[in-house]
Amino acid sequence: MALVALKLINGSRLALHPTHIPSNSRTIRAFSAIMSPPSTAVVYDLHGPPDTVTRVINLPPVEMKANDVCVKMLAAPINPSDINRIEGVYPVRPEVPAVGGYEGVGEVHSVGNAVQGLSPGDWVIPSPPSSGTWQTYVVKDQSVWHKINKEVPMEYAATVTVNPLTALRMLEDFVSLKAGDSVVQNGATSIVGQCIIQLAKIRSIHSINIIRDRAGSDESKEKLKRLGADEVFSESQLEVKNVKSLLANLPEPALGFNCVGGNAATLVLKFLRQGGTMVTYGGMSKKPITVSTSSFIFKDLSLRGFWLQKLMGIDKAKESRKLIDYLLDLARQEKLKYEMEVVPFDNFHIALNKALGKQGSQPKQVIKF
Amino acid sequence: MALVALKLINGSRLALHPTHIPSNSRTIRAFSAIMSPPSTAVVYDLHGPPDTVTRVINLPPVEMKANDVCVKMLAAPINPSDINRIEGVYPVRPEVPAVGGYEGVGEVHSVGNAVQGLSPGDWVIPSPPSSGTWQTYVVKDQSVWHKINKEVPMEYAATVTVNPLTALRMLEDFVSLKAGDSVVQNGATSIVGQCIIQLAKIRSIHSINIIRDRAGSDESKEKLKRLGADEVFSESQLEVKNVKSLLANLPEPALGFNCVGGNAATLVLKFLRQGGTMVTYGGMSKKPITVSTSSFIFKDLSLRGFWLQKLMGIDKAKESRKLIDYLLDLARQEKLKYEMEVVPFDNFHIALNKALGKQGSQPKQVIKF
Incomplete structure (x- = not known):
């Protein structure tokens, strides 16, 4: 392989023009x-x-x-x-x-x-x-x-x-949760989704999880439950009039996470309690999020977004290093797995x-x- | 007219059974x-x-x-x-x-x-x-x-x-605005819309207004401009690649108001600046609000709702009475008109x-x- 002229954005290997070093x-x-x-x-x-x-x-x-x-x-x-x-x-x-x-x-x-x-x-x-x-x-x-x-x-x-820090910051940065509360998410089999389940569990926060209908979804459910998921539903199971009737004794979630969009985002919104917040961090279905007017006015929902890039400022970065140490410690103890x-x-x-x-x-x- | 048996919810005229008073x-x-x-x-x-x-x-x-x-x-x-x-x-x-x-x-x-x-x-x-x-x-x-x-x-x-207080609280409760900032709204000819224009103007906040295309929309534009609107666009004027290119010297708005839904809500979102907030308080088109995933993640938009009913708690009610006195004073001075x-x-x-x-x-x- 030959040495090539490269100008890299962060200046680590600066422009070498001409291609041989004088x-x-x-x-x-x-x-x-x-x-x-x-x-x-x-x-x-x-x-x-x-x-x-x-x-x-x-x-x-x-x-x-x-x-x-x-x-x-x-x-x-x-x-x-x-x-x-x-x-x-x-x-x-x-x-x-x-x-x-x-x-x-x-x-x-x-x-x-x-x-x-x-x-x-x-x-x-x-x-x-x-x-x-x-x-x-x-x-x-x-x-x-x-x-x-x-x-x-x-x-x-x-x-x-990237993934575990996203999960942790989303659990911490939007809604103040306490032990016994619950969260809801779609795309629960993603690494962020799996981290949310485990990090919530450590805080005694219940997770309600939505996954796609596909071959192997029963195994996925079992796998997520072994990680600590309280409930796992495939989208088709949620084609009911009132999804909250499926919650049994779990409290209605104040916080939801969406990385899919389309119908899967609507399902997260349906689970949320009055005044709840849905945080979007991905759009795997490539479909937009559609929300009724009454969800905003009468149900008082808030819709937000999360992007790790926003946490690049010095203050946030310092804070994030502490969270990373915490997450790595969990991984070392096998309390965080994916x-x-x-x-x-x-x-x-x-x-x-x-x-x-x-x-x-x-x-x-x-x-x- | 006869006296009738009535049970009114607030107990002002309680149940009179039988219809004659003993x-x-x-x-x-x-x-x-x-x-x-x-x-x-x-x-x-x-x-x-x-x-x-x-x-x-x-x-x-x-x-x-x-x-x-x-x-x-x-x-x-x-x-x-x-x-x-x-x-x-x-x-x-x-x-x-x-x-x-x-x-x-x-x-x-x-x-x-x-x-x-x-x-x-x-x-x-x-x-x-x-x-x-x-x-x-x-x-x-x-x-x-x-x-x-x-x-x-x-x-x-x-x-x-109802209407003027909605306009004032929406200007005050979601984003901290200062003189020189701007807001964007659809349904600008509504009474709330007219109040937003006038209340913003009093605070030296610019307003960007979106109205429906219909007979008389030129007159509506003139009327809103006389109230203090900086810009008034009909929806069809906003069928351009980059609506912000129409803003000339106005700053990109950090706060938007939606009382229409559908395309008119999308237009409000398009005007908003990075990190902006859209508050929904009505849905005149009866169409939902559709938002792309990237609006949440990369543009960091927040979507919220406003319902006056939420302000019924004692603290808020006390605060609202002060705002009402302020609004009535403006009306008395003909600084707030509709x-x-x-x-x-x-x-x-x-x-x-x-x-x-x-x-x-x-x-x-x-x-x-």
Whole structure:
């Protein structure tokens, strides 16, 4: 593989024009600068179908500044938002060429002269998540990296900052819940959905879960109940006049989560109690959300949205690191579980095809470097 | 007209069974009790079409308790919610038989022994609004009545607690606005819409207004601009790719109001800025509100509802009386204006037919007793 001219958005591997590094500047810098190892990376030069536009290439070493930390990546997931970024359909459109990936875990390889509190061998995650994790070595400012407990299973460390944090923040940020309350959600088999069930259970909050009707939905129900779900309904079971009559002794939920849209969102709204809030964080059905006027006026519902990107401000980021430590601790204790498939980096394109849904429903794909 | 047996929900004229009052109890009470005058009232015995189920009848005098105030009604409007209550389609379904009407203004006729701060001749309004204002004499506890300035035009006093208060609370209760900000609304020709324009203007808040395409829409635009509207668009003018390009120098609104639903609600959402809030308070088109997933996640919109009924708690009611005084003062100074037609009580059924929309668009009907 050849060294290529790359201008990466976060400046970790700055523009190298022309493609070979002038030998004199290289010589001069060699005395003072620490260089990272070369990196093997998943790069896209254009926005488009990820299986077409991505390729695995070698990137040249980069010069590390005094505050930089070079991290040898251990694992990184392929999230739906990673795919949307490559497609160019995400609201924050990365400048190309770019390295894919947005979260992951790595081990500190080397640190700049001014770096404090991080040493080679430490495990770190970019928090808030940050672009370019699909490569073997990432160089970024020390402020990007959050040191974590090395006893956490690697694949959970690699995936904690997107899905589990979304679940936790959505449980905490919109409605003040107390033990004995309940929440309702659709898309309950998603990783966020599974996290909501488990995190709610830890707080003694009941969860009412809605899943799609499809082959295997009985197994899905059992699986979610084993995670702690109080009730799991398939959409067809909810074709009744008053869905709340199905709740038995559970209180009407004050908070609902929607990652599907269309009818599945309407079902969440039907379960909500007077004055309840529905938070939308995804739209898997690609259908919009339709709400009656009376739901707003007489039932006093609030509809909100959640986007992790909003939590990028310094205050929120600090708070989020505490929540991440809490979540990782739960994962270490096996109190927070979800299914993943760990795939060697060499098989990246096989994993990508699975993540693109080309082989039907698949567990979350996590690349191991 | 005959005296009839009536059990009215607020206990002002309690059950009289049998229809004649036993003469002995009447004699005993006559020594101590103050009786109200008989009242002529619009009564419905069944829920149904208001023009069919309402009739004007005489009600017998009622005995006044020590804290009661008897008010000779001066004027009361026919609001859409009054019609819905009679139809039985309102979420709070009055027990029948009942007297119609929910707000109005009257003059104190007589007071019970324990009443303080109210004297015959004072002008009062029920605040929070309360049922049974379509009659010549209303007897209710003194806590129901709010004394107002008699210099206010009677028809504004009669109508202030529903539409203008809705407009003011919606401007104040959801988003903190400052001078120079803007709001957007559909159904701008409604009384609430007209009040929003004027109340925003007083606060140096710009208003962007959406009206239906129909004969006379040019005149409507001029009328709203004279009230202080910054921009008035008919729905068809907004069939452009980016409605915000029409805003020229106005800031993108952080707050929007929807009383129409369907496409008109979508237009309000399109104008809103990142993180904006749309408050729904009506659904004139009878169409639901449809929202894309990305509006919630990436544009971070909040959708809420407003219902005056929610403000019935004591704290809110106290606060609302201050706002009402402010609004009535604006009306007195002609800084708050909207069109009404004052109709003598004898013509109640003519006014009712107009309010039912049987003669096309008509100004708000206000009954003068």
